[in-house]
Amino acid sequence: MQSVIGVDVGGTLLRSARFDQNLTMIERFEQSTEAHRGSDVVIDRLAETIRQALPESPDDLMGIGIVLPGPLDPENGILIAPPNLPIKDYPIAQQMTEMVGGPVFIGNDADLAGLAEYSLGAGRGYRSIVYITISTGIGGGLILDGKLHTGRGQGGEIGHMVVDPDGPICGCGHYGHLEAFSSGTGIARIASERLREGEPSLIHEMVEGDLSRVTAKVVGNAAKQGDPLSVEIITNAGRYLGVHIASLMMLINPDAFVLGGGLTKIGDLLFNPMYEAIRKYAMHPRYWENTPILPAKLGADVGLVGAAALVKMRLEQ
Numbered sequence: 361m362q363s364v365i366g367v368d369v370g371g372t373l374l375r376s377a378r379f380d381q382n383l384t385m386i387e388r389f390e391q392s393t394e395a396h397r398g399s400d401v402v403i404d405r406l407a408e409t410i411r412q413a414l415p416e417s418p419d420d421l422m423g424i425g426i427v428l429p430g431p432l433d434p435e436n437g438i439l440i441a442p443p444n445l446p447i448k449d450y451p452i453a454q455q456m457t458e459m460v461g462g463p464v465f466i467g468n469d470a471d472l473a474g475l476a477e478y479s480l481g482a483g484r485g486y487r488s489i490v491y492i493t494i495s496t497g498i499g500g501g502l503i504l505d506g507k508l509h510t511g512r513g514q515g516g517e518i519g520h521m522v523v524d525p526d527g528p529i530c531g532c533g534h535y536g537h538l539e540a541f542s543s544g545t546g547i548a549r550i551a552s553e554r555l556r557e558g559e560p561s562l563i564h565e566m567v568e569g570d571l572s573r574v575t576a577k578v579v580g581n582a583a584k585q586g587d588p589l590s591v592e593i594i595t596n597a598g599r600y601l602g603v604h605i606a607s608l609m610m611l612i613n614p615d616a617f618v619l620g621g622g623l624t625k626i627g628d629l630l631f632n633p634m635y636e637a638i639r640k641y642a643m644h645p646r647y648w649e650n651t652p653i654l655p656a657k658l659g660a661d662v663g664l665v666g667a668a669a670l671v672k673m674r675l676e677q
């Protein structure tokens with residue numbers, strides 16, 4: 361049976377899975393990354409994790425897809441500078457081909473989550489989708505006319521597009537990016553600053569005065585209890601998300617948006633101001649009237665599925 365191998369490399373876990381050619385998962389494996397032991401150990405463990413998933417006969421291997429944290433160069437298979445791995449400027453695709461066979465293709469986590477949702481999840485059946493994941497950071501994946509679009513390899517960085525040039529500093533060190541307003545890190549940072557300035561809020565009590573414990577989840581929970589400061593911060597996060605989606609609608613005019621990531625659990629407090637902003641800022645109702653904004657479907661396996669889908673897409677090209 362022809363097999364596709366999907367691999368997910370994270371700072372904590374290395375995971376692999378064997379899929380059939382319709383992307384049905386057959387078997388999966390995982391082990392710890394041991395990032396603190398350095399690059400050689402991580403590379404050996406990665407090769408071992410992939411070998412576990414390989415089909416018995418090398419003739420049955422269609423290819424191996426690896427999802428990695430960015431930034432990376434997918435065309436040349438090079439891992440550039442992932443924040444949570446001890447590996448820099450490394451030709452990982454070529455190295456894995458030598459160690460376990462191939463062909464090997466790589467892609468970044470948000471791009472491949474988008475491709476997974478397009479192939480088997482909420483975006484299935486559409487021609488073009490924009491995937492946005494809202495968690496610690498904000499990532500994006502563009503699938504345009506059935507192809508993952510990364511430009512020269514680093515495109516699709518939806519979280520680092522500017523929504524307000526006078527806005528706060530982003531995790532990447534630049535100002536006014538969407539991620540600075542609407543990500544978990546951004547929401548926690550804005551809330552911490554306002555609390556430090558002495559604004560009254562339920563949050564003081566919820567974290568027992570320890571501002572290092574302020575997270576987006578705490579702010580979301582306080583907002584659900586009607587805390588005015590938290591409602592304002594979450595409303596603003598939703599509004600900037602909507603402003604951004606309105607801009608993307610006019611640039612790309614996709615069939616659908618798919619939203620994933622832990623912050624979507626905040627729900628209507630985030631989404632109502634998002635929809636309001638989309639309607640207010642899009643040039644014409646045509647842009648949003650028939651453009652569904654769907655919740656992501658795939659959960660924890662999204663990386664493995666995306667990596668396998670990447671192999672199929674690249675082999676078909």
Ligand SMILES: [Zn+2]
Pocket residue numbers: 519520530531532533534537539
């Ligand atoms: Zn940024």
